[in-house]
Amino acid sequence: MAASLMLACALPAMAQTAAKAATTPKPARTVLVMGDSLSAGYGLAASQGWVALTADRVAKTKPGWRVVNASISGETTAGGAARIDGEIKRNKPAVVVIELGANDGLRGLPLAQSRANLDRMIRASKASGAKVLLIGMRMPPNLGREYTQGFSDNYAALAKQHGIALLPFLLEPIALDRNAFQDDNLHPIASAQPKLRDHVWTQLEPLLR
Template identity: 90%
Template structure:
C-alpha cells in the first residue's frame, strides 16, 4: 500500500480549511449560547404571563325545577318567564346561566325523583323549585307533596346550592281547609329549611282573566314579563 506524500502547499490549504471550520463552529456555538440565554430570560416572563391569565371559570347555574307554568306551556320557547329571566341574567349577571328543567304536567313526586340527577348534571349554585300545582289540582295528599318538596330542598342544600321555593294557591272550589293547608306547606318548608320563598307565582296576574290562555290556567305571553319581575324580587339576592 502506498501513501501520497503531503506537500507544504497541501498542508497550508488544509490548515486554512480547518481554521474556517473552527470559525464556523465557534459562530454556531455562540449562536446556540445566545439563543439559550434569550430563552432563559424570556421563559420566566412567559410563565408569569401565563400564570397571570387563569382559565375562565364556568358560569354558575340557576336550575329551575317546575311544571307547565315554568316550562312555558302554549308559548314560544323565548316567551316564558324562565326564558325572560335567562335573558336578564345574561345581560346583568355575568358568570351566570339558567337551566330550565321544567316539565309540563310535573308533580312534586316527579321533581323529587329527578332532582338528584339534575343536581349532578348541572351542579347549580341556585335551585328554583316551582312545583305543587298539579298535586293540588289532582287532590293529592298534602303530606305527600310536602315530603316530596322537602326531599328536593334537602338535596339541593346538601349539594351546596341556595334554594328559592315558589308557592302556588288552589282555587276555592277545593275547599278552604285544603287550599289553606296547601299554601301553608310552602311557608312551613321555607321556614324549616331557611330558604327564600315567593308565596304565590301568579300573584301579579291572578285576578286578570285576560292574562290567561283559554284554559284559564296558563298565562299568556304578555303576562310573562310580570311573572319574571315578580320572581326576580326573590331570585336576584341569591345571585351573589
C-alpha cells in the same frame, strides 16, 4: 450556567401559563329551575316564558351567571323529587328554584305527600351547597277550605323550616285578570310573562349577589 439557561427557557412558558390562567373565564354559576308547565312555558314560544325572560335578564345584568330550565309540563312534586339528584349532578347549580305542586293540588294528592317531596328536593339542593328559592302556588276554593289552606301553608312551613327564600304565589300579579290567561284559564299568555319574571326577580335577585 446551565441552571441559568434552564431558568431562562422556562420563564416564557411560565409567563404564558400565567397569562392563560388570568384570561380563562371562570365557569358560569347556574340557576336551576325545577318547575311544571308554568315554568316550562306551556303554549308559548321558547323565548316567551318567564324563565326564558329571566335568563335574558341574568345574561345582561349578572355576569358569570346562567339559567338552566329543567321544567317539564305536567310535572308533580314526586317527579321533581325523582329528578333532583340527576339535575344537580348534571348542572351543579349555585341556586335552585323549585316551582312545583300545582299538579299535585289539581289532582287532590295528599298534602303530606307533596310536602315530603318538596322537602326532599330542598334537602338535596342544600346538601349540594346551593341556595334555594321555593315558589308557591294556590288552589281554587272548590277543593275545600281545609285543603286549599293546607296547600298554601306547606310552602310557608317548608321555607321557615329550611330557612330558604319564598315567593308565596307565582301568579299573584295576574291571578285576578282573566285576560292574562290562555283559554284553559290555567296558563298565562305571553304578554303576562314579564310580570311573572319581575315578580320572581324580587326573591331571586338577592340570591345572585
